[in-house]
Amino acid sequence: MLKRVHFGPSWLPFALVAPQIIITVVFFIWPASQALYQSLLVEDPFGLKTEFVWFDNFIELFGDEHYLGAFQRTIFFSFSVAFLSMTFALTLAAMADRVIKGATTYRTFLIWPYAVAPVVSGALWVFMFDPTLGIFTYTLGALGYEWNHKLNGGEAMFLVIIASAWKQVAYNFLFFLAAMQSIPKSLIEAAAIDGAGPTRRFFSIILPLISPTTFFLMVINVVFAFFETFGIVHAVTAGGPAKATEILVYKVFNDGFIGLDLGGSAAQSVILMLIVISLTVIQFRYVEKRVEY
Amino acid sequence: MAEIHLNKVHKSYGADEVLHGVDWHIRDGEFVVIVGPSGCGKSTLLRMIAGLEGISQGEISIGERVVNDLEPAERDIAMVFQNYALYPHMSVYNNMAYGLKIKGIAKDEIEKRVNRTAEILEIRDYLKRSPRQLSGGQRQRVAMGRAIVREPSVFLFDEPLSNLDAKLRVQMRLEIKKLQERLGITSVYVTHDQVEAMTLGHRLMVLNGGYVEQLGTPIELYERPATAFVAGFIGSPSMNFLDAKISEDGKKAVFPGGDALDLPGDLAKHANHRVTVGMRPEHLQVDEGKSETTSQTVQVVEHLGADTLVHGTFGSGNSDLIVRLKGIRTIGKGEVLPLAIDPRNIHVFDPDSGKRLDS
Numbered sequence: 146m147l148k149r150v151h152f153g154p155s156w157l158p159f160a161l162v163a164p165q166i167i168i169t170v171v172f173f174i175w176p177a178s179q180a181l182y183q184s185l186l187v188e189d190p191f192g193l194k195t196e197f198v199w200f201d202n203f204i205e206l207f208g209d210e211h212y213l214g215a216f217q218r219t220i221f222f223s224f225s226v227a228f229l230s231m232t233f234a235l236t237l238a239a240m241a242d243r244v245i246k247g248a249t250t251y252r253t254f255l256i257w258p259y260a261v262a263p264v265v266s267g268a269l270w271v272f273m274f275d276p277t278l279g280i281f282t283y284t285l286g287a288l289g290y291e292w293n294h295k296l297n298g299g300e301a302m303f304l305v306i307i308a309s310a311w312k313q314v315a316y317n318f319l320f321f322l323a324a325m326q327s328i329p330k331s332l333i334e335a336a337a338i339d340g341a342g343p344t345r346r347f348f349s350i351i352l353p354l355i356s357p358t359t360f361f362l363m364v365i366n367v368v369f370a371f372f373e374t375f376g377i378v379h380a381v382t383a384g385g386p387a388k389a390t391e392i393l394v395y396k397v398f399n400d401g402f403i404g405l406d407l408g409g410s411a412a413q414s415v416i417l418m419l420i421v422i423s424l425t426v427i428q429f430r431y432v433e434k435r436v437e438y
Numbered sequence: 439m440a441e442i443h444l445n446k447v448h449k450s451y452g453a454d455e456v457l458h459g460v461d462w463h464i465r466d467g468e469f470v471v472i473v474g475p476s477g478c479g480k481s482t483l484l485r486m487i488a489g490l491e492g493i494s495q496g497e498i499s500i501g502e503r504v505v506n507d508l509e510p511a512e513r514d515i516a517m518v519f520q521n522y523a524l525y526p527h528m529s530v531y532n533n534m535a536y537g538l539k540i541k542g543i544a545k546d547e548i549e550k551r552v553n554r555t556a557e558i559l560e561i562r563d564y565l566k567r568s569p570r571q572l573s574g575g576q577r578q579r580v581a582m583g584r585a586i587v588r589e590p591s592v593f594l595f596d597e598p599l600s601n602l603d604a605k606l607r608v609q610m611r612l613e614i615k616k617l618q619e620r621l622g623i624t625s626v627y628v629t630h631d632q633v634e635a636m637t638l639g640h641r642l643m644v645l646n647g648g649y650v651e652q653l654g655t656p657i658e659l660y661e662r663p664a665t666a667f668v669a670g671f672i673g674s675p676s677m678n679f680l681d682a683k684i685s686e687d688g689k690k691a692v693f694p695g696g697d698a699l700d701l702p703g704d705l706a707k708h709a710n711h712r713v714t715v716g717m718r719p720e721h722l723q724v725d726e727g728k729s730e731t732t733s734q735t736v737q738v739v740e741h742l743g744a745d746t747l748v749h750g751t752f753g754s755g756n757s758d759l760i761v762r763l764k765g766i767r768t769i770g771k772g773e774v775l776p777l778a779i780d781p782r783n784i785h786v787f788d789p790d791s792g793k794r795l796d797s
Contacts (some may be wrong), residue, residue, distance in 0.1 A: 329521065329523065331519045331520075331523035332526075334488075334490050334517075334523065335519060335525075335584075336536070337490070338488060338515065338516065339537035339584075340537055340540040340541060342511075345540065353527040
């Protein structure tokens with residue numbers, strides 16, 4: 146006979162999960178389904194006439210060089226952000242791992258950027274790199290480099306990448322540090338006795354052993370760069386100059402709310418939705434596989 | 439091949455001194471064991487030899503070189519860790535080859551050496567596997583292989599057998615001993631298990647609370663323990679300790695109940711002093727009709743097959759006493775066993791300092 150706890154029919158469990166379900170339905174399921182439906186429609190800018198056009202919006206998107214350009218730009222942007230923030234976080238974590246005195250203080254300071262909202266982070270970098278007021282602009286000017294991200298698309302891209310990566314460093318740092326500290330000390334000692342110096346130990350022992358964390362963070366960072374950088378882009382460049390920093394999430398906003406192409410914008414967000422779903426699947430499918438020590 | 443000199447080695451963490459001056463000269467090719475209860479500083483001492491812990495004071499030299507300021511890699515040592523510390527992401531072959539690759543040894547030479555070592559340890563069949571796919575005993579062999587393949591001048595073992603089950607431990611113990619004899623490499627072995635220490639070491643260091651209690655061969659430690667701690671630590675079941683007083687003429691130990699035992703020598707200079715008398719369970723034997731020297735009132739009898747352990751109280755007093763008799767004996771509870779002991783097997787210790795008292 147199976148021994149199991151049985152609960153009688155009751156409204157309580159439903160009441161307990163209801164708030165979460167309501168939030169999910171109102172803020173996620175409903176808008177998502179609206180976007181799905183909207184992506185199959187074409188509407189005139191005044192909202193007077195709506196036509197059901199099946200997949201015309203999607204077909205048009207993939208024939209649109211601006212959209213494909215934004216796609217390429219987003220991929221470049223995302224991987225740059227992920228690479229930059231992860232490399233930097235990894236370096237910091239490797240150094241923090243060796244620190245014994247005041248380790249908690251370092252850690253606390255390094256976590257702070259994560260608490261800063263994306264827009265605020267963007268605003269910080271805008272001020273530092275402002276073509277007329279920025280401290281970095283001034284320094285670069287003194288070194289003979291004229292910085293103006295409002296005119297130079299490459300510089301604008303560089304700036305949004307830096308601002309986004311900076312924001313993500315703290316999060317990556319935490320995970321990398323935790324992963325490093327879970328490696329048994331004796332492995333590092335064994336490698337030291339085997340003659341490996343700190344750099345060699347890092348590349349041949351530590352890095353392979355934290356690879357599950359690295360993979361996990363890569364997915365998380367790409368997702369962040371794809372979807373959560375709207376605030377930073379909006380504050381730093383607003384997609385400019387000449388759409389040089391218009392990444393996919395920003396294009397959804399621009400085309401939908403500025404350009405009033407609601408159907409096309411909805412189709413773009415549906416594509417983004419598919420991307421995030423597939424990234425989530427990858428994450429759950431492969432990241433759960435852990436290395437045993 | 440190398441000698442190891444420990445010269446007044448101290449270790450402290452802040453104001454906390456954990457090793458209070460260790461002196462030892464380990465000869466070339468010798469197998470020495472550092473033994474003691476947990477927290478006595480034995481692993482710390484080993485890690486200082488390895489270079490994994492700094493030396494607070496004193497000097498350690500391996501061969502001709504003082505190694506105080508050398509990195510572990512420069513000391514020409516190899517170490518086997520308690521948890522084996524195999525690199526989980528590398529195959530057995532790569533685990534063993536890692537140190538050689540770093541040294542910049544040619545590929546075919548590495549292959550030759552790894553294969554030869556694998557042959558010795560009988561792990562050739564596992565070379566392609568990852569450590570995760572091996573059993574505890576196999577991992578242990580790989581860990582030793584990784585140490586041997588580098589042909590260091592000193593082997594360090596940090597409780598390498600404590601993660602194995604009892605049967606495997608006995609088997610590996612023997613293999614380590616044979617291997618050390620065959621390779622003739624100076625080895626330092628740390629353990630808390632006195633049986634391991636006695637069976638493996640040419641010489642032993644007994645550490646207790648950061649102090650060296652005694653240095654010597656296993657036989658010396660067994661026959662002439664320098665302190666009550668060593669006497670109790672070496673041997674199983676451990677030595678019986680009884681409070682007593684030295685008689686006026688210094689030739690007898692008188693126990694509270696009135697019993698008296700002959701002493702090995704003349705302790706007249708300690709006459710009338712309180713002492714601790716130690717007698718090993720296996721040295722007390724049933725007195726076959728000879729003059730009765732003492733007795734034991736039996737409480738519990740344990741049969742081990744080869745031996746019989748008799749627990750009871752000593753003489754007419756009520757101190758606990760364990761006697762180990764050969765073979766299977768039928769002894770009833772409450773029986774009074776007449777016992778005798780050769781005076782040469784009686785150890786006398788100072789009850790305060792624990793030091794051995796000799797004539």
